[in-house]
Amino acid sequence: MGAAVVLSVAAFVGSASGAGAGGVSGAAAAAGPIKVGAISSLTGPVPFPESSAAAKAVFDQVNATGGINGRKIKYIVADDKADPALAAQAARRLVDQDGVVGMAGSASLLECAVNAAFYKQKGVYAIQGTGVDPVCFNSPNISAVNTGPYLGTTAGLYFASEVLKDTKVCMIFYNIPGFESAVKQSVARWTAITGKELTYFDMSLGLADDPTPQIVKAKEKGCQAIVHNGLEAHAIVWGKALKAQGLTVHEIALTSAYTDKVAKELAQAGAEGIYANSEFEPYLSSSPALKDWRALMKKARVPQTSFAEGGYLAATFFVQALRTINGPITRKSVAAALLRLKPIKHPMVGSPYSFGRGSAHNPNRASKFVQVQNGRWVVVTPKWLVLPTA
């Protein structure tokens, strides 16, 4: 049945383009809405619902102001519940049945890893709102707007050694299956950029473990900075454990720790000082770069988080690519538009967004670091810290 739908869609698109240049608007109207897909973990163990919600707000706004050449965007979001089987099914449904022209604003633990090969086979291109797994940054068909955990790790190490000038930099990571080699590459990238080596590197922490034994070890090794990849709840546990062990080190976490709750809880426990990497303009700051985003999120009632920034940017860039298309908007023309996209500068990101024909994409190389002071996150690097290429 899926194949039949694809055939009929293809025939439809074919006949629409056959109508000739003069009939573009008529054909466009006949072709119905432009279908754009997203596969996100809306529920499940690690949900990121804000990204696609923010993307939807952008598309709704575009539709409200006349759409793309009069055609509305129909945004179809599927929930993968962080389950690979559901992610695979969702991609097949979106691409084969619904016939989406591309993907924008997805945010999932594993969607890229599951579907990248399928996207490549079908010629589908995706602007990931929040890329997490290594494949999001290693596929010709996917270009995420966020820095991601790998460049983020390198950025955290770089911040420790080059900005805070710590000579003994340590790294203690929660072991997430499938991420190990990518994390090691992040360290190798830092070593290539700075010529420095880690004093202590431990990747054996389980997600539910007490980090105290590792912290004790870090104390023994004389670490001045510890970079870790804890999520919100871990960051709180870490802050308390470091304080309990009387360790005054620079604690540096990835974007996932940059939340209001972490700041409040750590302030309450008297365990402040943690740094985190913000991959976009820090969302808890009052930067003017966030004005448009903030207004739109408020209007659409989407929680203002870093993920919401990712979804907003992904949809914005996708729309920008759509607007460059002359003629019918099909999967093929969207792919071509994305591939020839000129690097886009946006005030919410420190390095221009691009897609291009590379076999891997990670255009966002910029970070701003924030620190918990007096129960609030404060921006400590007002200028973008852009990772040099090694």
Next chain:
Amino acid sequence: MIQSAVAGLVSGGAYAALGVCIVLVYRMVGVLNFAQAAIGAFGAYATFVLYENGVAYAPAVLLGAATGGAVAALLGYVMSTWFSESGPEVRSTVTIAALITLFAVAFRAFGDSPRSVPDPFSGAAFEVGGVAIGATGAVAIAGAGAIALAVGLGLRHTVTGVRLRALSERPTTAELVGIRARRLSIGVWAFAGAVSALAVLAIAPSRTSDFLGLGMLVVPALAAALIGLLRSLELAFLGGLAIGLIEGVAANFPSVSPYRQALPFFVIVTVLLWTERSEVWDARR
């Protein structure tokens, strides 16, 4: 090395308390309770919710322990009503069903995001070998030891203890001589449930407290209970501490460290092999 071992002790205290509860329930009512830690986690979550809603910590803890006790008592009621004549295998299987039910109910009731956990005794209490042991950890270790001792003594020297022992040895006879079997056994369940809630509360501040992780603390706790051969409360207590120590030390060795969560299984298998060795050897002869 010693430092890492000491760092593992706090977890060991909580394993010990849970292990003692498992032994207690097994000895008194003949059920290997796989849901022991999940019951404790349920009580602990009740505390978190109350605390988040403005209840002071001390009453929140009491109410949380009461919740743990009530959930356990409910399970005990189910067990004595429908499964009093069933064998230990069936009863233990019922607790596995209870474990899964508790996970499902907790996800519905409390959501699946980790909680922020109040730590009333934050900051260090004292130092051992350069490692600061927080008051919560110290209380967990001392509490587990005290409970193991007190329960052991109580079983030997009090009337209730004697009745309980009679009940565990010869349930029907005990009932015939007028011991109120059901009330007593539900009491044991409730006591173990309340203690488990306290144990989970002690360990929660040092872990990312999602319900699944806390409920699965039953694995090291079972290993501790097995070290006590499901009979000795004192040995179960020491076993819990030992597992904590082993986990702490393992953090020192990169080759073993990634397998820390599997260490309790290793302990379980070793203990089973050791205790069952004579049977195997006898069968061979």
